[in-house]
Amino acid sequence: IMDMDGFLVIDKPKGKTSFDIVAELRLLLGIKRIGHLGTLDPLATGVLVVAIGKATKLNEFLMIMDKSYEAEVVLGASSTTCDGEGDFDYDPEYVKAIYKEKKEEIDVKKVVAALDDFVGVIDQVPPKFSAIKIGGKRAYALARKGMPVRLPSRKVKVHEITDIGLRVDDFGYGIMTTGMTEPATLPVLAFTIRCGSGTYIRSIARDLGENLGCRGFLGSLRRTQVGQFGLDQAIKLEDINLENLELISMDNVLQGWARIDLNGTDYHRIMKGQRMKVGGSFPGSYVSGYYQGKLVSILKYDNKFGNLRVYKNL
Known part of the structure; x- marks a missing residue:
């Protein structure tokens, strides 16, 4: 491969950490x-966007993109990790909190209404087992101890929760924990969710279960989209072939940005970190700078001086 600056979309398998893939x-x-x-959590699968070479310098602009998932929340038990990996707190009584009055069947309307409450801007506490740092230490490292x-x-x-469906009985989630003689099958609420960055679907599973009074955890998660990167572009690690590996170009990611083509003089100024004068103003704050058809710099328009300054050279 000649040019190793760009993006790959990997379909992450279950059981591997995102860092394992890198x-x-x-x-x-x-x-x-x-x-x-x-x-992506080890238990989750799907879209993991990987930046290679100079493309890593664009990470900060892409981290903030919206993400979509197919999720399955198990109702009727909770987990220390908010997913199927942790220690379960299960009691056959828990699930009765979502039964219809005097009936042994789930009140689907009640469950769906509780899920709809999560659409919009919500307050969320991340799971204890997460990569968030507390005083320089990862939360999960502290939680494990x-x-x-x-x-x-x-x-x-x-942004939205769609394709909601409830699976019960034979199509539910089997759970086995200490003190149980035979596994229990718990109901599963499946849905598709589109959200902003930093949203934990495990927290939604935990909080939904709390709100309904039945407890809940995340049974499975598949990421289908990150910004403009989708599963249709994703490849499995084992299918990567160095002979015909095609990276998604950096240009592709900056579509919609203002663009400026630099001449030789401006290019040399920019490479030295100097400002450049421009006629007219630019929409949006960032401008992609090209020289001889190649992306060389991310520039920022300065309204006050009417010029472009270097934000980051690639």
């Missing part, structure tokens, strides 16, 4: 400068 790609491609955009983990709540945005 480490494997570094070995495979023989390149150190590789980073991923937005962690049994240390108290207090994470502040933060505002996140859920």
